[in-house]
Amino acid sequence: MSRKILMLPGDGIGPEIVAEAEKVLNKVNDQFSLGLSFETALVGGAAIEEDDTPLPESTLEKAKEADAILLGAVGGPQWDSLPMAKRPEKGLLGLRSNLQLFANLRPAILYPQLASASSLKPEVVSGLDIMIVRELTGGIYFGQPRGVRELESGERQGYNTYAYTESEIRRIGRVAFEAAQQRGKKLCSVDKANVLEVTVMWREIMEDLKREYPDVELSHMYVDNAAMQLVRAPKQFDVIVTGNMFGDILSDEAAMLTGSIGMLPSASLNAQKQGMYEPCHGSAPDIAGKGIANPLATILSAAMVLRYSLGEEKAAEAIEAAVSKVLDQGLRTADIMSEGAEKVSTRAMGEAVLAAL
Numbered sequence: 547m548s549r550k551i552l553m554l555p556g557d558g559i560g561p562e563i564v565a566e567a568e569k570v571l572n573k574v575n576d577q578f579s580l581g582l583s584f585e586t587a588l589v590g591g592a593a594i595e596e597d598d599t600p601l602p603e604s605t606l607e608k609a610k611e612a613d614a615i616l617l618g619a620v621g622g623p624q625w626d627s628l629p630m631a632k633r634p635e636k637g638l639l640g641l642r643s644n645l646q647l648f649a650n651l652r653p654a655i656l657y658p659q660l661a662s663a664s665s666l667k668p669e670v671v672s673g674l675d676i677m678i679v680r681e682l683t684g685g686i687y688f689g690q691p692r693g694v695r696e697l698e699s700g701e702r703q704g705y706n707t708y709a710y711t712e713s714e715i716r717r718i719g720r721v722a723f724e725a726a727q728q729r730g731k732k733l734c735s736v737d738k739a740n741v742l743e744v745t746v747m748w749r750e751i752m753e754d755l756k757r758e759y760p761d762v763e764l765s766h767m768y769v770d771n772a773a774m775q776l777v778r779a780p781k782q783f784d785v786i787v788t789g790n791m792f793g794d795i796l797s798d799e800a801a802m803l804t805g806s807i808g809m810l811p812s813a814s815l816n817a818q819k820q821g822m823y824e825p826c827h828g829s830a831p832d833i834a835g836k837g838i839a840n841p842l843a844t845i846l847s848a849a850m851v852l853r854y855s856l857g858e859e860k861a862a863e864a865i866e867a868a869v870s871k872v873l874d875q876g877l878r879t880a881d882i883m884s885e886g887a888e889k890v891s892t893r894a895m896g897e898a899v900l901a902a903l
């Protein structure tokens with residue numbers, strides 16, 4: 547049986563980091579006889595240059611047929627002046643909505659070797675292990691109506707709609723409760739129920755779901771407080787569940803707890819557990835082409851491919867152990883560099899993970 551992995555390198559540092567993750571997947575494919583086959587396609591700015599669209603039909607077709615997708619990143623300043631519908635980010639959002647990848651899992655784990663790379667005190671972050679469950683195909687990212695209109699006064703007004711249906715909230719709630727059941731049995735639902743009706747309903751539905759998961763302790767927190775608590779005392783959290791935009795922001799914040807945004811992987815799953823996997827960071831145009839980007843978030847995303855879409859837990863753990871080993875060896879890309887460690891390039895980091903496997 548061949549299982550298809552679609553690689554979507556994208557833009558900026560995307561091709562550099564995906565190349566390292568592909569080598570790692572190739573190696574575990576041999577070691578564990580996984581029967582993986584790989585294909586590559588264009589998305590984002592790279593697809594705009596070639597096909598004049600951020601999500602070519604052929605890419606979408608390949609994505610639908612794949613067992614899992616590994617994406618680097620999309621976007622860059624050269625495409626920022628395009629109309630919204632033609633921008634690279636629409637390629638990513640189009641994949642998420644077309645494949646109904648509503649459940650975005652963003653685990654923020656601090657590798658003990660990186661305690662000094664975090665901008666927070668080691669005692670605040672040591673042992674950190676949080677899972678952010680972000681709703682990914684609804685909320686203000688996709689709500690209608692949206693746009694920029696001209697008012698009678700002649701002034702322009704920009705507007706977006708923050709909307710969730712009950713069923714959208716319920717299905718992401720279930721994913722989060724189930725994640726909590728398999729971890730520390732604590733779930734914090736993050737909302738803005740003191741201001742936004744959508745999230746009043748969100749809170750009600752989470753309370754309602756709690757009855758199905760009596761072993762999980764549910765709490766609620768306003769998003770502004772959650773942002774503060776994440777840097778004050780992040781270890782109070784086990785699983786966090788929240789909507790699309792709050793989850794986008796809080797997961798970048800959580801990334802810094804782990805030392806660098808270059809360390810945070812993610813899985814975006816649909817109801818069939820088909821998934822797209824990507825680092826939480828972007829295309830990092832400021833360092834693209836320099837060979838210094840951290841490939842570990844992408845390599846750890848490849849481990850998540852094996853765990854969540856292919857059920858190959860042993861191979862996933864082997865990759866994670868190899869990452870831990872290279873950190874033990876004192877190898878660091880620039881973003882996680884600290885005194886006494888050895889600074890290495892993107893490629894050298896990838897090669898070290900291969901060797902550790």
Ligand SMILES: NC(=O)c1ccc[n+]([C@@H]2O[C@H](COP(=O)([O-])OP(=O)(O)OC[C@H]3O[C@@H](n4cnc5c(N)ncnc54)[C@H](O)[C@@H]3O)[C@@H](O)[C@H]2O)c1
Nearest residue numbers: 619620621622808826827828829830831832833839840881
């Ligand atoms: N999933 C995605 O494809 C995705 C996610 C976020 C942003 N973006 C896009 O990326 C572009 C740049 O966005 P941004 O600058 O706000 O965010 P970014 O995540 O690309 O970069 C933020 C900062 O983190 C650094 N950084 C990011 N990844 C790194 C890595 N692996 N190793 C070392 N340093 C790393 C960058 O150098 C930069 O200083 C935009 O076009 C944005 O829309 C794409």
Ligand SMILES: CC(C)[C@H](C(=O)O)[C@@H](O)C(=O)O
Nearest residue numbers: 620621635638639794826828
């Ligand atoms: C690039 C952008 C559309 C995307 C998002 O906002 O979801 C990114 O920031 C992310 O976190 O994956």
Ligand SMILES: [Mg+2]
Nearest residue numbers: 794795798826
């Ligand atoms: Mg983001």
